[in-house]
Amino acid sequence: MSSEPRTVLSVEGLHAGYGHVAVVRGIDMRVAEGELVTLIGANGAGKSTLLKALVGLVPPSAGTVRFLGEDITRMRPERAVRAGLALVPEGRMLFGPMSVEENLELGAQVTDRTQTVGSLERVFDLFPVLAERRSQTAATLSGGEQQMLAVARALMARPRLLLLDEPSLGLAPKVIKEIFGALRKLKDEGLTILLVEQDARLALKHSDRGYVMRTGSIALAGDAADLLEDDDVRLIYLGAWRGEGESS
Numbered sequence: 467m468s469s470e471p472r473t474v475l476s477v478e479g480l481h482a483g484y485g486h487v488a489v490v491r492g493i494d495m496r497v498a499e500g501e502l503v504t505l506i507g508a509n510g511a512g513k514s515t516l517l518k519a520l521v522g523l524v525p526p527s528a529g530t531v532r533f534l535g536e537d538i539t540r541m542r543p544e545r546a547v548r549a550g551l552a553l554v555p556e557g558r559m560l561f562g563p564m565s566v567e568e569n570l571e572l573g574a575q576v577t578d579r580t581q582t583v584g585s586l587e588r589v590f591d592l593f594p595v596l597a598e599r600r601s602q603t604a605a606t607l608s609g610g611e612q613q614m615l616a617v618a619r620a621l622m623a624r625p626r627l628l629l630l631d632e633p634s635l636g637l638a639p640k641v642i643k644e645i646f647g648a649l650r651k652l653k654d655e656g657l658t659i660l661l662v663e664q665d666a667r668l669a670l671k672h673s674d675r676g677y678v679m680r681t682g683s684i685a686l687a688g689d690a691a692d693l694l695e696d697d698d699v700r701l702i703y704l705g706a707w708r709g710e711g712e713s714s
């Protein structure tokens with residue numbers, strides 16, 4: 467038998483929330499090396515909370531998170547970044563008054579200084595517009611450029627797993643295409659990616675597998691191609707009543 471790809475992330479029975487409010491309620495999921503996995507679900511389902519719980523920004527109340535075999539449950543966010551998880555948060559969270567390059571250097575803080583130049587070259591290669599605007603402050607970038615910067619900053623940490631929360635939110639179709647093109651490239655280079663995306667159709671088209679989250683739990687999981695054909699998924703998350711006959 468061929469050997470299974472290595473498991474990068476494995477989540478078992480994960481619970482997390484805010485105070486007494488349970489938001490993530492018993493999540494099991496797995497992401498293998500080199501996979502692009504998408505998590506879809508309605509607003510308020512708990513997707514962002516799950517991502518935050520994975521990287522230690524929201525402390526899990528039960529369950530385990532394993533990363534490359536190591537138990538990282540309740541690891542502090544900075545240590546999680548050092549371990550190799552990088553989150554591109556919803557809303558980007560850039561430092562507006564700082565330049566593109568300074569924002570990127572902050573992303574590289576967890577790595578060895580000697581890697582910074584190479585990392586910069588890599589992200590400028592991926593997003594050439596950031597190289598052109600390297601001295602410009604983040605606040606003056608367009609929404610699309612800011613999203614690219616947020617992705618680039620996460621990459622500066624040289625992650626083994628990239629987590630993205632709604633990278634297409636509020637962006638024009640042309641820019642969304644560019645962002646997904648970059649994710650595709652990163653995947654082709656072997657990076658493992660866990661994506662939360664409101665545009666479920668677009669995300670699943672680029673993904674190997676998907677999970678559907680409903681009120682804090684996984685309602686459905688499967689190959690992305692199968693989820694794209696699933697009647698419930700089509701009706702609820704793909705806007706099949708609108709998307710019918712839509713071209714790619």
Ligand SMILES: Nc1ncnc2c1ncn2[C@@H]1O[C@H](COP(=O)(O)OP(=O)(O)O)[C@@H](O)[C@H]1O
Binds near residue numbers: 511515
């Ligand atoms: N900081 C917070 N404090 C309290 N409740 C929160 C907080 N963030 C999110 N929630 C609640 O948790 C639930 C899930 O939110 P969220 O994880 O952002 O869902 P999604 O990303 O799927 O839209 C929502 O009911 C939301 O109101």
Ligand SMILES: [Mg+2]
Binds near residue numbers: 513556632
């Ligand atoms: Mg969210």
